[in-house]
Amino acid sequence: MRPEEMVADLVSALDLERIEENLFRGSNMPEGFRRLFGGQVIAQALVAASRTVAADRPAHSLHAYFMREGDASVPVVYQVERDRDGKSFSTRRVIAIQHGRPIFNMAASFQIEEKGLEHQFDMPDVPDPETLMSDAEWRRQFIDQVPEAHLERFLQERPIEFRRVESSVSGNSAPRPPRQNIWFKAMAPVPDDSALHACMLAYASDMTLLSTSLLPHNDAGWDDRIQVASLDHALWFHAPFRIDDWLLYAQDSPRASGARGMNRGLIYNRDGVLVASVAQEGLIRKRDLA
Known part of the structure; x- marks a missing residue:
């Protein structure tokens, strides 16, 4: 599929159908898998919440929990609760529903644009994305290592392009510290809609973060002995940022314990401006396959 078509499919999936005043329905990306990608649910939930808030109040944060595995064969219904609209902030809660049961919930906050005190961490000193392997080149290195059951998902084309700094420089075949830097952007131009760019970043932010906690354990996410979610x-x-220009995702995992891995990410634009921060805990449970 052409990059423009993949990005158009994502934009279409984020154009939710309004069923009622606070009720929306989202179609799924045509990926051909049973399990629904979590990043899509995050992004669609943010779209649903954003459509109940004034346009001059962009999202500044969201906090979400995955409760059940999503079913990619049926649409997702999003129910929005308008908790508060204050002078500066608006807060919303969203529940994603399939088969009559909640699979995901999210709280999001929106704020009018304001000036204030500023500081940030510097962007890591890494090679430019143009000097690194493309996502397709990176994947070709590991085709022989991926089990047949995971190969289709591993080779699945996506609307987001990734370029991995450490893997491009030194390979990815041995345990290493739980840190990685990854450039990413949409595969094709995206319409000039800042809310859409934010929702697409939410979609992409779930793609590589959890794998950071697996790096010290020599697992790439396709070992059936490890349950990952x-x-x-x-x-x-x-x-502000554009999802169709390169962004650097600087990720680390400060701790794994209790069958869970904690992961953090800082997202910078090409000018070194910190545009977003991410945190995620994921299940990394050892399975007994005996």
Whole structure:
């Protein structure tokens, strides 16, 4: 599929159908898998919440929990609760529903644009994305290592392009510290709609973060002895950005314990501006296959 078609499919999936005043329905990305991608649910929930808030109040944060595995064969219904509209902030709660049961919930906050005190961490000193392997080149390195049951998902084309700094430089075949830097952007131009760019970043932010906690354990996410799933997801927006220009995702995992891995991410634009921060805890449970 052409990059423009993949991005158009994502934009279409984020154009939710309004069923009632606070009720929306979202179609699924045509990925051909039974399990629904969590990033899509986060992004659609943010779309649903955003459509109940004034346009001059962009989202500044969201906090979400995954409760049940999503079913990719049926649409998702999003129910929005308008908790509060204050002078500066609006808060919303969203429940994602399938088969009559909640699969995901999210709280989101929106704020009018204001000036204030500023500081930020510097962006890591990493190679430019143009000097790194493309996502397709990176995947070709590991085709022989991926079990047949996971190969289709591993090779699945997506509307987001990734370029991995450490893997491009030194390979990815041995345990290493739980840190990684990944450039990413949409595969094709995206319409000039800041809310859409925010929702697409929410979609992409769930794609690589959990794998950071697996790096010290020499697992790439396709070992059937490890059960991997996102448990929660938090995202903060700090500054405007474009999802169709390169963004650096600086990720680390400070701790894994209790069959869970804690992961953090800082997202910078090409000018070194910190535009978003992410945190996620994921299930990394050892399975007994005996």
